[in-house]
Amino acid sequence: MTGLGYAVDAVAVWLSGSPAPGWIAVTVAVLLVWVAPLLAIIFPVAALGQIVERKVAAAIQRRHGPNSASLEGPLRFGFRVLLCFLPRATQDRAFQRFLKLPVVRSLLPILQKLGIGQLAADGIKMLGKEDIVPRGADGAVFRLAPYLALTGAFLPFCVVPFAHHLVMLEVSVGALYVIAVSGVTVLALLMAGWGSGNKFSMLGGMRAVAQLVSYEIPVGLAVAGVVLWSGTMDLHAIVAQQYRPGVFTFVGWNLVQSPFLAMLAGVFFLAGLAECQRTPFDMAEAESELVSGFNTEYSGLRWGMFALAEYTEMLLIGALFATLFLGGYQSPIGEQWIVGLHPLLATLLHLGIFAVKFLASLFLMVWIRWTLPRYRVDQVMRLCWLTLVPICLVAVFGLAVQLVLAGGTEAGTAYGRLAALPRPALGVLGHLLGWAVPVLLLGVLVRIARRRHGGMHPALRQLTGGGS
Amino acid sequence: MIEQLLFLVCAGAAMAGAVGAAVVRNLFHAALLLGLCLLGTAGLYLFLQQSYLACLQVVVYLGGVLVLVLFATLFSADVRGAVQRTPVWLRAVGGLGALLAAGIAVQLARAVVAHGKNLLPSRRDPENTPDAIGGADAIGDLLVGSWLVPFLLAGFLLTVALVAAVATVRRFRRPLEASRG
Structure with a gap:
């Protein structure tokens, strides 16, 4: 065994035909499986x-x-x-x-x-296109930034499971790894902003960094909630933990397991949208005020790298959303029959299901972009700190209380070739509290909103033409 | 073979970053080179089977501390380091620091030469492999075991800081909205 993960091991053994593959076979396997x-x-x-x-x-x-x-x-x-x-x-x-x-x-x-x-x-x-480096730019920093942005967007995919055992790198700290590696994007944007030697780029870069650093908190808390619930940071194990035998497999998905997790799912999607700088959170490249933000000075292939990084990050958010909350590559109905199929067929089916899941969230992101106007820069920050972070804190706290009230874990059902994972065993009290508290919270929120805005949010009232 | 090459890359990145951060005049470049050093160190943790520690290193130092440092350098009037000269007393302090670092390096080298053979993977005590010492599970056990009180205190402090951040923003909310009319 090479210690480089199940997939690399399997391919290396298959290539060399011996249980202890040499370093050439391992290198080829790494190229095939990772690159x-x-x-x-x-x-x-x-x-x-x-x-x-x-x-x-x-x-x-x-x-x-x-x-x-x-x-x-x-x-x-x-x-x-x-x-x-x-x-x-x-x-x-x-x-x-x-x-x-x-x-x-x-x-x-x-x-x-x-x-x-x-x-x-x-x-x-x-x-x-010509690759232009402005005269006032800091050449090395300017040239390096797009590569770093692309790296930060691509590397997290190493731990995303696309199908059963179809994951480039099986690490026990997958969730933490994703957060760590995608943080590199912040550096890239700051480098692009400063390296361009242009005030608009600098402002765009600063805005982007402020936004990314702020929104990492709700993303991190949402992931922490899922980790708390699943008891593991391994993304593959998180997917396996959402498996339930039976016809309606989707009852095991984290999204419907607990209302607190549903809250976290919503926050994760919104904050993820902000992390990839999409409308309504694209303050960093607000073309009406900052020309094009941090990528104003970029042309040709380097600009293309930033664009590609943005789309890759959208895919990543979609893939992570599916993995953490929507049961990963599992089918919503009748997963137990797919597990029983021939491995190759099951893998293909799982790939298809996963693709549908993350294409759906890609579509949702595009839909949002072409429907909603953009937030102002202070509104973006306010939404993060005054709405998303408190919701996350309440949800994680509620999740912890629910888990304590559950009072223990039960052995799950083994999923495919993955061993059974323990999962929270919620008693009657746990379920009751889990659903009663969010409903009460929602009631209080509606009450407050009504008192403040007199029945309907002003914007909504304007849109619908009056009425209470 | 590949492992040794990667080790050399990581160690080289860490050392080059450290030297560069100390030597380069441009503050922004120095901060970025510090980032290279931190990244190389994270890579070295991976060679010790400490993936958890490596990830934390990247989250805390590259994603947090380094961004703070970069922001701070941008407040400097002379980021490119073209105008100001380093005062003599600061150079003297730097030289003293270099001497200290050299002393530590010599001591470390002597320790490795004296006990190096016991550090080889083949001689390692299976009970005390790094994975058993510093994996996510082991760290978790330690945190909610013998270090429970400090862990809770730190968690409490961080939560208070987060809530305080929200409260600080809230306090400015009313006047802002009022001034908007």
Whole structure:
């Protein structure tokens, strides 16, 4: 065993054909298990996020969105590169023959309608743009920042379980690792802001850092709540802990396990939205006041890296939300039958389910972006400190009380090849308290809001045209 | 083979960062190099099987302390270090510090040379492997075991600080809204 995780071990043993693989096999296994998924799956999926964004935006605004950029140009370019050892005429003949293939002929227009051609064209355009470093910039810091941003966005994926045992790195402190590694983004934004040698960038960078540092508290508290509930920091074990045998598997999901966890889920999603600087929290790149914030001075590929980092972080928030609160890659109904299937089939099914879950949250984020206006910078901070942090504190406290009242743990059911995890055994009192307290809290909140705003929030009243 | 190479990278990053942070004149660069040093140290913790400690190092020092330091450097009038010269007495203090650090390094080296063989993984006492000493489980047991009172006090202090932060913001809320009209 290499100590590098189940997946690396399995691939290395399979490659070398011996139970004790040599270092060459281990290296190849590391490349296959860790590096390849990053480059071959997360990179293109994050790029596809941009297309999802533009298409959903177009649908909301009753437009078609990108649908005219042809894929022929990029494909021809690809052929030229791949067949560069052949004469030009042969390349063209091969390309024409490729275009006449029935699959290609039927598929190309669909892909073009979906806007994939736009994606390819944008990518090539970005590669070709001049890489400008302003004269007043701090060269090294300016150049390094995009790489750091991308690193901070990609590394957390190492511990996210995509399917049963399909996780790059099985570490016992997965939840903490995610929070630690994604904190690197703060440094990247500060470096970009300061390194640009531009007041707008500096202001944008400062805003971004203030926002990220503040919103790390609700995110951390929400994750801490889940860790408290599950009794483990291993994301894989957290997923396994949400398994229940039976037809309706979703009753085991953390979201419906306790109302306090549901509160934390809401806070996690909102704070996650703020962590990836999306509307309504995109104060850092408020183009109406700060040009483009910390990435004002960036052009070409370096700008592309920041954009890619943003979409990767959106995917990460979606994946973490699914893992922590929505049972990870498990199916909502009839998970026990999927576990019983052939491992390969089960893995594929789990991958599909996981993709649906995090695409749904991606869609939700895009929907929010194109529906809501942006918060002012002080409102962003106020929402964090005056609303989200108190909610988190109350929810974590309530969760702890509920766990104490539960008075113990019961042995869970073994999930697939994962051993059974103990989980809280709530008595009648625990359940009663768990549901009564939040309902009471909600009542008090509504009461306060009514007294303050006379029945309806002023904004809502204005929107609905009067009435109480 | 790979492990040794990675160890050299981490140790090199830690040392280069430490030296750079002390030598470089540009304050912002010095702070970033300090970050490199902290990151290298986190990597070294991983080689001791202390993933929990490494993660905490990154959360607390890179995500918290370093950001604070960077903010503080930006308040300096002379971030790029182009104008001001270091006073002589400060240089003397720095030299004294360097001497002290060299002494500690020599002592450490002597200790490693004298007892180094017992530190090798093959000679380790299985009861006292680092994982049993400093894993998340072991630290948790210690915190709610023999260190329960300090742990609770620290937790209480942090919660008070968090609630106080919220209360401080709340106090300014009314006048702000009033001034907005």
